[in-house]
Amino acid sequence: MKAFVTGLGWVTSAGMGRGRSGDRFAFGKGELPILSRQRIFADPYPRFGRLDDFSRLGLAGIALALADGGFDHCHDKRNIGLFAATILGSMATDITYFDSLLPERGGLASPNLFAYTLSSTFLGEAAIRFGLSGPGFVANLTGKGELDPFVLGLEGIAFNDCESAVCGFCNTSVPSVDPSNGQPEGALFLVLERSGLAGGHSYGILCRQPDGQIFVDDVPVPDCQKMVEVLQSNLPEHK
Incomplete structure (x- = not known):
């Protein structure tokens, strides 16, 4: 299975960025940056x-990847799939919501919190925001397959569910729960296309071999850090 990578965006404790903006990807340590609307949407x-x-x-990770790939200004319906993976999902919001049920026998329960007790709400x-009409779902990660979210996107294209896909992971920590099996907080998303942008530039081809190995072009990539490093090295300014 293979597809062209045409967009790249992320939010980690080291910062937020897009592949073509000269930003360098790293997971970093500490808290995630504060995400305001002005930093994500014009x-x-x-x-x-x-x-x-x-x-x-x-949503920020998806928006940054779509903007990097030039897909953020078209709002007509497009058959672009959304595939995400997470470890703890919306558990922090779930806990906050259930805490609001305890007083007054649920009389103070927050409808707004309830709307976000599904891990797929951001999809x-x-x-809605970008006019994406393809399939979408969030899968639960075990923490063992760091690149599994991107395989979901490759499968969506290979099985003809969509022509393009936005795929990646989104993880936040929950203080009362074992963080996330070693996976850092943050979001990283790629835009994958069956064929490259007409007249545009692709980062390269993401490929899953029959034995399960993931490659960018002919370079094996064992984890997200190496994958993004190789993708960005394919940009003209790095040649």
Whole structure:
């Protein structure tokens, strides 16, 4: 299975960035950056401020990847799939919501929190915002397959579910729970296309071999750090 990589965006504790903006990807340590609407979207988007932290992180990662690939200004419906993976998902919001049920026998339960107790809510937000009509789902990671989210996107294209796909991971920590099996907090998303942008530049071809190994062009990539490093090295300014 293979596809062209045409967009790349991320949010980690080391910062947020896009592949073509000269930003360097790293997981880093510490807290994630504060995500304001102004840092992600140029035009007003009142709903962004109402999102919970997990959904805001996932939507930001998708938005940055789409912008990097030049897909952020077209709002006509497009058959682009959304595939994400997470370890703890929206658990932090789930806990906060259930805490709001305890007083007054649920009389103080927050409808806004309830709307974000699904790990897939941010995919719906992205689909509405960017006119994406392809399939979408969030899968649970075990922490063992760091590149598994990107295989989901390759499968979506290979099985003709969509012509293009936005795929990646979104992880936030939950203080009362074992962080995330060693996976750092953050979001990283790629835009994959069956064929490269007409007249544009692709980062290269992401490929999953029959034995399960992941390659960028002819370079094996064992993890996200190496994958992004190789993808960005294919940009003309790095040649």
